[in-house]
Amino acid sequence: MRKDATPLPCIAVESLTGCAGELLVILENLDKLLPFVRVSSFPFAQSKNDDGPVDIAFVEGSVSQPHDLEKLRNIRAKSRWLVAVGNCAVWGCVQGGACAKCKVTDMLEAVYGKSSEIQVLEAKPLDAYVPVDVKLSGCPINTTQFLSVTASILKDHLPYITHKPVCLECKLRENACILIEKNLPCLGPVTAAGCGALCPSMGAACYGCWGPCQSPQMDAMATILTEKGYDAMEVINRLKTFGAPDHLFERMSSETGREA
Template sequence: MNATGTEPPDRPSLGVFKFASCDGCQLTLLDCEDELLDLARQVNVTHFPEASSSVGTGPWDLSLVEGSVSTPEHLTRIRRIRAESRRLVTIGACATAGGVQALRNHADSDAYLATVYARPEYIATLAESTPISAHVPVDFELRGCPIDRRQLIEVVTAFLAGRRPDIPDHSVCFACKRRGNVCVTVAHGTPCLGPVTHAGCGALCPTYGRGCYGCFGPAGTTNLPALVPLMRRDGMDEDDVTRFLHTFNTTAFRAVEEEGPA
């Protein structure tokens, strides 16, 4: 702030918004620690309810949107945010692929409502949970459940500098090789989605001997038809494979299955 107690007008404005989600990706921004202080000096954060009770209005130079579109109200709100944003970036699996809640897209949504809520007639929801890009143009999608803070800082600083974010789209297997990990599938027969999953987590699960769960969605190049037989060889039946793929990024992996090798 300047001497008058107002924000300098020359700093770009940043808005952070939540739709249907767990807030984990917004918390990743708050968890940036030292980087967050530097970022706060470069932008004017005018809307971020997770961090401040002071809620400002647009327009915004950059908007970060977490969460999927799951209710009629979401449809109206995301269109308004898009209209008031020069650049809009979706963050996390919910915003980029519908999230875990998109599992209902392939089931009976009304049956879920009746099971979970005592008075489902008071619940206003859409039959499907969809990514933000299904409804408005998106300038960049940052994957993850939750997102990686280093990638988030790269995305924000890139847009502030007027350049394209440098986020690789290779698979988790590349990260495993860099860390010197032994392949959990080859060495131990552990089912792993690393070969088809977008890098960004630092190969966290394989580093501790677990198979990748696909939190970051499909990599830029995937070959699911070649991977599925390996998972079946490791003891998974067709239902197991389906559940394995359709968790964090149901919509995205289903699209890859339908399209075939990329």
């Protein structure tokens, strides 16, 4: 409670089907948030959790099981702001990409056998089921972006999140372009910024873990990669690993005559 007796805003940090990467990022940064918020629910980090209304709910993971969906609907109903954190929640990520290629029932049978009673859904991002106020990409999310977005929401402002490509951040860091100078298959031109161009800054090609940027020029990316001797479809399939939706690849597929 603050000196003026105004209660602190409440936050909840919840998880559906994911790897807990975003939960760890939030946990690591909790000391920076605690002067400004009360954590009413964070089952990953505390044993006493309150199920009441919250100002902000951060939700990690995709909706992949019936109880994920029930949980998500309850979270939406009790939250002023719903923030999808990480690529599973924003794009569906690896499990969403797998479901786009194979039938869920076939995968279930392959892993658990024909007589399994386990129930799964086709893995989908949060906004396939409920309205989402803010989407924070990343695998996992970036600390600076998470804290600045949270600060904006606490002031009741819709946060600014760039949808420009990684190349923008790469140029701001004055990196030499490894796609041009080293012929590495860097997907920075079609990947959303937010990571601070982490991989190219270390001399490694971006493999698209932030998901696609706004209006990615997939066909131009395919042309460049092909000119450099790469199998463009194989390289760009990496983007699908992180859940990029099929329609982004339609024009590429028709131009190359291959399916991404």
